Amino acid sequence: MSDYAIEALDLVKKFPRRAPAEQTPAPKNPLARLFHRPPPGEFTAVDHVSFQIHRGEIFGLLGPNGAGKSTTIRMLCTLLEPTSGTARINGYDVVREANRVRQSLGIVLAGERSIYWKLTGRENLEYFAALYHIPPEVARRRIDELLDYMELTSRANELVEKYSTGMRQRIVLSRALLARPPIILLDEPTLGLDPQAARRIREMVLDLKRQGHTILLTTHYMEEADQLSDRIGIIDQGKIIALDTPSALKQRIRQQDVIKMEVAGWKPEMAEAIQSLSGVSQMVSRYLEQDGIWEIHLQTGNSRAILPRLIEHVNTNGTHLVNLNIVVPTLEDVFIHLTGKALRD
Amino acid sequence: METTLSSGTHLTSLSRTTGLAQLRAFGAIIWREYLHFVRYPTWVIAFIIWPILFPATYIFSSFALAGPSGVGVTRFLEVAGTDNFLGYIVVGTSVWMWANTLLWNVGFALRGEQMRGTLESNWMTPTSRFLFLLGSGPVHAVSMLMFFLFTVVEFRIFFHLTFNANLFSLLAVFLAALPALYGLGFTFASLVITAREANAFVFLVRGIVMIFCGITYPLAVMPPWMQAVAEWLPPTLIIRAARLAALNHASLEVIAPDLVRLLAYGAFWLALGYLTFSQIERRARLKGALNQY
Numbered sequence: 001m002s003d004y005a006i007e008a009l010d011l012v013k014k015f016p017r018r019a020p021a022e023q024t025p026a027p028k029n030p031l032a033r034l035f036h037r038p039p040p041g042e043f044t045a046v047d048h049v050s051f052q053i054h055r056g057e058i059f060g061l062l063g064p065n066g067a068g069k070s071t072t073i074r075m076l077c078t079l080l081e082p083t084s085g086t087a088r089i090n091g092y093d094v095v096r097e098a099n100r101v102r103q104s105l106g107i108v109l110a111g112e113r114s115i116y117w118k119l120t121g122r123e124n125l126e127y128f129a130a131l132y133h134i135p136p137e138v139a140r141r142r143i144d145e146l147l148d149y150m151e152l153t154s155r156a157n158e159l160v161e162k163y164s165t166g167m168r169q170r171i172v173l174s175r176a177l178l179a180r181p182p183i184i185l186l187d188e189p190t191l192g193l194d195p196q197a198a199r200r201i202r203e204m205v206l207d208l209k210r211q212g213h214t215i216l217l218t219t220h221y222m223e224e225a226d227q228l229s230d231r232i233g234i235i236d237q238g239k240i241i242a243l244d245t246p247s248a249l250k251q252r253i254r255q256q257d258v259i260k261m262e263v264a265g266w267k268p269e270m271a272e273a274i275q276s277l278s279g280v281s282q283m284v285s286r287y288l289e290q291d292g293i294w295e296i297h298l299q300t301g302n303s304r305a306i307l308p309r310l311i312e313h314v315n316t317n318g319t320h321l322v323n324l325n326i327v328v329p330t331l332e333d334v335f336i337h338l339t340g341k342a343l344r345d
Numbered sequence: 346m347e348t349t350l351s352s353g354t355h356l357t358s359l360s361r362t363t364g365l366a367q368l369r370a371f372g373a374i375i376w377r378e379y380l381h382f383v384r385y386p387t388w389v390i391a392f393i394i395w396p397i398l399f400p401a402t403y404i405f406s407s408f409a410l411a412g413p414s415g416v417g418v419t420r421f422l423e424v425a426g427t428d429n430f431l432g433y434i435v436v437g438t439s440v441w442m443w444a445n446t447l448l449w450n451v452g453f454a455l456r457g458e459q460m461r462g463t464l465e466s467n468w469m470t471p472t473s474r475f476l477f478l479l480g481s482g483p484v485h486a487v488s489m490l491m492f493f494l495f496t497v498v499e500f501r502i503f504f505h506l507t508f509n510a511n512l513f514s515l516l517a518v519f520l521a522a523l524p525a526l527y528g529l530g531f532t533f534a535s536l537v538i539t540a541r542e543a544n545a546f547v548f549l550v551r552g553i554v555m556i557f558c559g560i561t562y563p564l565a566v567m568p569p570w571m572q573a574v575a576e577w578l579p580p581t582l583i584i585r586a587a588r589l590a591a592l593n594h595a596s597l598e599v600i601a602p603d604l605v606r607l608l609a610y611g612a613f614w615l616a617l618g619y620l621t622f623s624q625i626e627r628r629a630r631l632k633g634a635l636n637q638y
Contacts, residue, residue: 013633015632015633016632071633074633077469078469079465079468079469079630080630080631080633081627081630081631099362099471102360102469102470102471103358103360103471104358107466107469109465109466113461113462113463114462114465114466115463115466116377116381116461116463118380118384118385119377119380119381123377123380126373127373127376127377128466130369130370130372130373131370131373131374131471131472132359132360132470132471132472133360133362133363133366133367133369133370133470133471133472134359134360134361135359135361135366136369138359139359142359159384175466178359179358179359179360180356180357180358181356181358181360182356182357182358212356213356
């Protein structure tokens with residue numbers, strides 16, 4: 001048996017994509033223009049990604065939407081075939097031994113529509129237990145155990161369409177655990193959940209680790225990745241740009257001060273002036289729609305030296321500083337440090 | 346967390362793939378199809394209203410064309426080879442309904458899963474992917490048997506229609522038709538999952554069946570080239586054999602040539618369905634088309 005639960009080696013996934021129409025001149029002949037299609041191109045969703053995950057480890061794949069997290073998960077769970085590179089789950093090759101891989105995995109993909117809403121919670125689990133080839137007697141015991149664990153026993157015989165989003169997600173998680181798989185892939189498991197339901201799922205993830213499961217978790221919530229993961233791979237534009245423990249990643253910018261400001265009346269042209277201040281290494285801005293103000297993150301080698309000039313620059317031409325803090329670096333700051341953009345851009 | 350899950354120090358999967366396990370999975374797919382079928386109340390319309398509604402339009406048209414004394418229908422009956430023109434139309438339209446709903450139900454089985462968001466969760470399991478396609482067939486076949494029963498009962502009540510049926514031959518027609526129609530449905534389902542839009546295909550196929558297969562008129566009224574095409578279409582053979590069995594009490598020997606050809610078509614369409622599905626499944630994995638809708 002392999003030392004690693006999951007191994008990805010030089011994984012590449014390219015999708016066919018037609019070039020945008022504006023990039024290809026249309027023919028002059030009106031008839032030819034009618035049938036004109038831009039030439040086929042390619043889009044690289046995952047670009048030479050490699051990592052190894054130890055048994056019993058929680059590994060977080062952190063990145064913004066469209067970074068390649070879900071494509072990576074889909075290749076690992078055999079839904080997509082890699083363009084090149086290899087991956088092994090529990091020692092089995094994802095292309096050549098796909099069925100062995102499926103037997104070793106429990107998977108939660110993003111979204112709550114991956115179960116049948118016209119079936120009850122119990123019927124869903126019975127159905128998927130049969131698909132996972134679990135012997136009937138074992139399945140019955142396992143389903144009771146899971147419903148109890150998820151605190152869904154009293155609602156098990158109700159149609160899923162009557163469940164809350166959090167309850168549906170617990171049925172989805174139960175489905176992933178049915179076969180007691182050694183490895184669990186969780187793709188954005190708390191997406192769209194209210195804070196309480198999300199906290200409950202996070203507690204369960206930690207509990208599953210205690211029981212010996214290996215977990216690969218993708219998320220774009222940095223707090224979630226930080227709280228749950230033993231190691232984190234930061235992924236952007238299909239590439240892993242950093243891979244380490246959360247504390248080691250944050251250590252990378254320990255020499256930097258992180259300044260977080262809230263500004264009213266911010267004008268985009270001010271960004272250039274602030275970035276040109278001596279000592280500012282990174283800056284990203286984000287509009288907080290709910291509060292009607294802008295949040296500005298700055299990274300600098302010496303906050304004390306630049307603060308007077310910074311405040312002077314911000315409090316001009318009708319803009320004014322609402323709040324300013326020098327904060328402890330988070331994983332989001334690591335991401336900003338590495339890419340020059342925010343996780344949720 | 347108050348309760349914990351049973352686990353050992355070394356986790357081993359409970360999944361055990363065997364032939365029996367695949368069979369159980371196939372049973373579960375049929376059971377799930379059944380639950381979905383009965384939990385959407387539209388089945389009442391399918392069973393009770395459609396059997397009488399659809400043939401009724403042709404029946405009233407034929408009453409109008411035949412005239413008050415029925416004199417206009419004489420020529421039709423000569424060519425059709427039966428004097429039971431009501432039964433003639435009902436058998437034709439029922440087979441058309443069968444082919445039509447098959448294209449919608451079996452042909453859209455995977456597409457339905459794709460749109461519902463459940464296709465990927467099914468395909469992540471170790472169950473053979475072809476079973477998901479096969480599993481959509483049995484519930485549909487049984488529901489069509491119910492449809493035929495309702496058709497007979499309703500036409501008996503409302504139009505006093507009588508059949509001179511050889512039930513054994515009729516059952517043989519039904520069984521011989523299954524491979525051809527479902528093979529066609531499987532091929533269709535595979536195309537639908539990649540094209541992601543299938544209405545045009547459905548209209549094309551059911552239009553062809555409606556015109557070429559003689560659902561309400563004898564093939565003899567069509568030009569020779571259309572008759573030649575019709576002979577290659579399974580619904581033509583199903584309709585012809587079903588009419589002989591349902592209206593003329595034909596024995597198995599009489600309809601045997603059509604049944605043998607139907608079984609041959611069935612082998613061809615099932616093989617084509619399987620090959621198309623395997624190709625499309627691989628293509629979907631390469632292009633990432635499974636979760637697109």
